[in-house]
Amino acid sequence: MEEPFAKVVSQIFNNWTALRLAVDHSMGGPHSKQVAIDFINYMVQFCLSEPHVEAEHIQMAIEDILDEEFDTVCEDDSPKQISQLLYMFLRLLKDGKSEECEFEFQKLPVGDTMWSNEPSKMRPVKKVENEFSSDDTDSDCEEAKTATPMEQDGWVEVKGRKKR
Numbered sequence: 001m002e003e004p005f006a007k008v009v010s011q012i013f014n015n016w017t018a019l020r021l022a023v024d025h026s027m028g029g030p031h032s033k034q035v036a037i038d039f040i041n042y043m044v045q046f047c048l049s050e051p052h053v054e055a056e057h058i059q060m061a062i063e064d065i066l067d068e069e070f071d072t073v074c075e076d077d078s079p080k081q082i083s084q085l086l087y088m089f090l091r092l093l094k095d096g097k098s099e100e101c102e103f104e105f106q107k108l109p110v111g112d113t114m115w116s117n118e119p120s121k122m123r124p125v126k127k128v129e130n131e132f133s134s135d136d137t138d139s140d141c142e143e144a145k146t147a148t149p150m151e152q153d154g155w156v157e158v159k160g161r162k163k164r
Contacts, residue, residue, distance in 0.1 A: 001093050006044045008089045008105055013040050015111045018078050022070040035069050047090050059083035 013019055019036060022028060028035035046061055047053055062079045066072045092101040 002044065002048060004098070004101065005048060005090065005093055006040070008101075008108075009040050009044050009047075009086060011105070011108050011110075012082060012085055013043075015109050016078065016082060018066075018072065018074045018076065019070075022066070022072045027070040027072050032070070039065055039069065043086070047086060053087075053090070055080075055083045055087035058086050 013036070019039075023032040023036050026032045042065065043058070043061065047058060050057065059079050059082075062083055063074070066074060066079065089101060089104065092098075092104065
């Protein structure tokens with residue numbers, strides 16, 4: 001059941017505009033494609049390993065990963081739509097309705113495959129701790145370091161202009 005579901009998740013995620021934009025704009029860091037592949041693999045495992053998974057649980061997991069890994073919040077309700085699709089396919093496969101699952105899979109849009117969840121493409125994701133190296137002597141970088149102090153939670157405090 002894992003292989004057909006992985007195929008479904010991969011197809012759905014490859015056609016999901018919000019995720020494609022997040023990857024295209026490197027919202028997941030320099031290895032955004034790998035982060036997306038890990039996202040696909042995680043969702044397959046999450047859906048198959050949770051004993052009583054519901055569409056709401058899938059939606060919460062999707063939203064959490066988008067926020068944590070891609071710094072992205074979807075306001076278009078697409079995580080809910082994606083979670084409902086995944087849940088539908090999961091139920092069909094768990095209920096042994098593989099013909100109906102294949103029929104519904106054929107209805108999914110076919111687009112360019114940006115990434116895949118094949119294990120051969122898996123590699124560890126390196127986390128970049130600091131954007132500025134200590135060897136950097138560029139004055140613009142030094143200025144950027146001091147001009148906008150970033151707090152530990154990743155937020156930057158923006159102060160308003162002084163009145164003239």
